[in-house]
Amino acid sequence: MLIVHVPAGMRQAYLVSIPRDLLVAIPAAPGYGGGQDKINAAYEHGGGGEAGARLLSATLTRLTGLRFDGAALVDFSGFRQVIDLLGGIRMCVDTPVRSIHTKTQFDPGCRQMDGATTLDYVRQRYDLPGGDYDRQRHQQQMIRAVLDRAGETHLRNDPVRLDKVLRAVGGALTVDTNGVPVEDLLMAFRTLPADALQGVRLPSVPQTIDQVSYVVLENGGDGVFAALRSARMPDWAATNPRWVTRL
Numbered sequence: 001m002l003i004v005h006v007p008a009g010m011r012q013a014y015l016v017s018i019p020r021d022l023l024v025a026i027p028a029a030p031g032y033g034g035g036q037d038k039i040n041a042a043y044e045h046g047g048g049g050e051a052g053a054r055l056l057s058a059t060l061t062r063l064t065g066l067r068f069d070g071a072a073l074v075d076f077s078g079f080r081q082v083i084d085l086l087g088g089i090r091m092c093v094d095t096p097v098r099s100i101h102t103k104t105q106f107d108p109g110c111r112q113m114d115g116a117t118t119l120d121y122v123r124q125r126y127d128l129p130g131g132d133y134d135r136q137r138h139q140q141q142m143i144r145a146v147l148d149r150a151g152e153t154h155l156r157n158d159p160v161r162l163d164k165v166l167r168a169v170g171g172a173l174t175v176d177t178n179g180v181p182v183e184d185l186l187m188a189f190r191t192l193p194a195d196a197l198q199g200v201r202l203p204s205v206p207q208t209i210d211q212v213s214y215v216v217l218e219n220g221g222d223g224v225f226a227a228l229r230s231a232r233m234p235d236w237a238a239t240n241p242r243w244v245t246r247l
Helices: 041-045 049-064 076-085 115-122 132-152 159-172 182-190 224-229 233-239
Strands: 002-005 013-017 023-026 035-038 071-074 089-093 109-113 173-176 197-201 204-209 212-217 244-246
Touching: 002 132, 013 132, 013 224, 023 041, 023 049, 023 212, 035 041, 041 049, 049 071, 049 224, 071 076, 076 115, 076 132, 076 159, 089 115, 089 132, 109 115, 115 132, 132 197, 224 233
Parallel strands: 013 197
Antiparallel strands: 002 013, 023 035, 071 173, 089 109, 197 244, 204 212
């Protein structure tokens, strides 16, 4: 789960990763009475699909105090097709890891990856020093690499390829803009400088409760949600560099 925040002025963007095992209070929904659980359970408690996304959004709103302008559910199989249509993307492996899914060995270094290889890599969390936190960072890096590659390929000048990419994107996303024109959201990203994306790791720590592994907020999130609400993320990022990665 990613919260995407673009401050006024549209010169920066922050990708705030929410750990899937974060312990949160999930509101009640039809067929579910509400309660404490891992945040990724909110989608299933809501029944999956758009209803599950609404309960997940309500859970995130309760957690952060944010009102979201829109949401997108990403189908990773569609994302794989988008990457392949772009001719692959350049990913830099920072820590050696062996895929538990395909047994592929990813050694440190930068290389061109196709869609299947990219998704295999960014799904890994076992045997990484930071576990799921490293996986979150790799997924943030994948999004940056896709945006970079889309800019490099000059899709506007290749209408056939552009149509294929747009169809693949359409098949990969279920979008709810909450009444905000899609063009406004797209414009926010289109005007961002090349070095504007920053990944944010939610201040949190792993914790075992009743023999179940969770992630819990550290010091209430060290003020990151307040910074998001009050549009002070640049200041927060500057004073909390341990949680921020320039992508």
